[in-house]
Amino acid sequence: MDSTTKKVRPGGASVLDLDPKSTVGGGVEDAYGEDRATEDQLVTPWTISVASGYSLLRDPHHNKGLAFTLKERDAHYIRGLLPPVVMSQELQEKKLLHNIRQYQLPLQKYTAMMDLAERNERLFYKLLIDNVEELLPVVYTPTVGEACQKYGSIFQRPQGLYISLKEKGKILEVLKNWPERSIQVIVVTDGERILGLGDLGCQGMGIPVGKLALYTALGGVRPSSCLPITIDVGTNNEKLLNDEFYIGLKQRRATGKEYADLLEEFMSAVKQNYGEKVLIQFEDFANHNAFDLLAKYSTTHLVFNDDIQGTAAVVLAGLVGALKLLGGTLGDHKFLFLGAGEAGTGIAELIALEMSKQTKAPVEETRKNIWLVDSKGLIVSSRKDSLQHFKKPWAHEHPPATTLLDAVKAIKPTVLIGTSGVGSTFTKEVVEAMVEFNEVSLPLSLSLSLSLHKPLILALSNPTSQSECTAEEAYKWTQGRAIYASGSPFDPVEYNGKVHVPGQANNAYIFPGLGLGLVISGAIRVHDDMLLAASEGLAGQVTKENCEKGLIYPPFSNIRKISAHIAANVAAKAYELGLASRLPRPENLLKYAESCMYTPNYRTYR
Ligand SMILES: NC(=O)C1=CN([C@@H]2O[C@H](COP(=O)(O)OP(=O)(O)OC[C@H]3O[C@@H](n4cnc5c(N)ncnc54)[C@H](OP(=O)(O)O)[C@@H]3O)[C@@H](O)[C@H]2O)C=CC1
Ligand SMILES: CC(=O)C(=O)O
Ligand SMILES: [Mg+2]
Secondary structure, eight states: OOTTSOOOOTTSOOGGGOOOOOOTTSOEEOTTSOEEOOGGGOOTTOOOOOOOHHHHHTOTTTOOGGGOOHHHHHHTTOTTTSOSOOOOHHHHHHHHHHHHHHOOSHHHHHHHHHHHHHHOHHHHHHHHHHTHHHHHHHHSTTHHHHHHHTHHHHOSSOOSEEEEGGGTTOHHHHHHHSSOOOOOEEEEEOSSSOTTSOOOGGGGGHHHHHHHHHHHHTTOOOGGGEEEEEEEOOOOOHHHHTOTTOOSOOSOOOOHHHHHHHHHHHHHHHHHHHOTTOEEEEOSOOHHHHHHHHHHHTTTSOEEEIIIIIHHHHHHHHHHHHHHHHOSOGGGOOEEEEOOSHHHHHHHHHHHHHHHHHHOOOHHHHGGGEEEEETTEEOBGGGGGGSOTTTGGGOBSOOOOOSHHHHHHHHOOSEEEEOSSOTTOSOHHHHHHHHHHHHHOOOSOHHHHHHTTSOEEEEOOSSGGGOSSOHHHHHHHTTTOOEEEESSOOOOEEETTEEEOOEEOOGGGTHHHHHHHHHHHTBSSOOHHHHHHHHHHHHTTOOHHHHHTTOSSOOGGGHHHHHHHHHHHHHHHHHHTTOBOSSSOOSOHHHHHHHHSOOOOOOOOO
């Protein structure tokens, strides 16, 4: 396509014919009823291209395949380009689901879904939304992990923007090459810590693509306003460096000033190109960059780190859900983490903050109920000098413990949380120890003494291969007593005649609704209280019926409703804090959030 030419469809309609119906993103509906950028946003070299005929069938944003009516086929020059049948979107969906179910391998299903997204965007989202529990594991964890590992060989077409060291000095130009102008959410990775799979370099692109698919499907953010970006500063993955088919820069990772300068140019270019209300979600950066980037840009940009903050909000909501089963308050519990990186310390800090709000005790006090273990053992004060800054607040006075089992025996936690990225680390001995002392130590109130027989075990590491223990192991080793949730999904487990349904503690519950709330309120900064608001929004959706089934999270099948509640809570907090720029404040934020959500049903083309 000639990007400098305004395209006019054969019928004569051009961008000037558009019906200027305003939308949340400040866009308008185009001649097909799709949301596009307004004319004043269309600074050269962008134009709106209005496809018709053959090219319309190849435009995933507008293509409806066999669902084009005969009238539409005439009006848009596609009669004869399709077989004669006209099929409803529902029937197309049924056919595709049937096809996808025929594939044996998850990666085949993933590829089929991605092909569909590239062919017919609305059908992709309809299929995903209507079958979210079945298809989430296909487009997201665990399959997206395998897709990233094989990303170079799977994909023919780019699904996002690649910004490498070669683009230094030209990042603004690169952003302008993206065909959509009205961007509201960017998910960016540098591929250094992809799930628990390590450094996958440029192949990490599967993660921003997957996360943004969930922004749309789960949170209702328009697909055209989502932009996946991978920053390629090299990779330290020897296998990739030696792979002749590797798609990224074949050099070791840039660090220090070179890295910081590229990121600085990127962040400035984003703000310059899209304004200050574009949300930038940092995803799967290694912790030696993640904390610094968040600290540096959270005062100047609308940024959040999903691994540190989104995960924290989802886990806090799960704990509130678990308290409905266990009784007591957060302060009655003792938490032990395996893994003291982004997820571990992020969750720990939000729990401490919430406890501090509840008890009015200083956060330095509430942190004392929370303990973390890293690759060198329990984090204690005698290690303080050699600890990274994000671990230091957790270095309590205590004798050292080298193994997790020793730490569990010493600390006697009621809640065990895995955020290490290493699979099978919650061994039988560790899990049995959790049961043992939860039975014998009844230190707290009488109301808790009975319920503490249920240890809470969260194995958050992704993908499934890195899970600290499986659902089956957790239920078996605790004789069915554990309350268990994992980062990647597990099937229900039957133990001693009872079916146990594991929860999925994944930040996918939070970021789509959080992002929607930020977008609809025109928030200019992310504040910790918004994370608490998001977490409350999720926890509030756990019903009595869920509790009776032992669930600490509501089912993903309700996720659009859940996201709307999270968005409303986050937006309300943004207004309360004076960080919302969309004025006047809508009176009913829940209704407003719902009304803003993208729905993938086909539109009738004029
Ligand atoms: N469920 C969800 O929603 C989410 C899950 N995650 C998952 O959590 C995992 C960790 O992510 P993240 O926190 O960002 O990673 P980080 O690299 O920031 O942290 C990993 C931590 O685990 C520790 N660790 C590594 N190996 C061991 C070991 N054998 N024994 C004890 N500790 C160990 C590391 O120790 P040291 O510091 O000494 O190196 C580090 O503290 C990943 O698998 C990721 O997929 C992440 C975000 C969200
Ligand atoms: C879920 C997620 O963000 C992670 O595993 O990194
Ligand atoms: Mg992540």
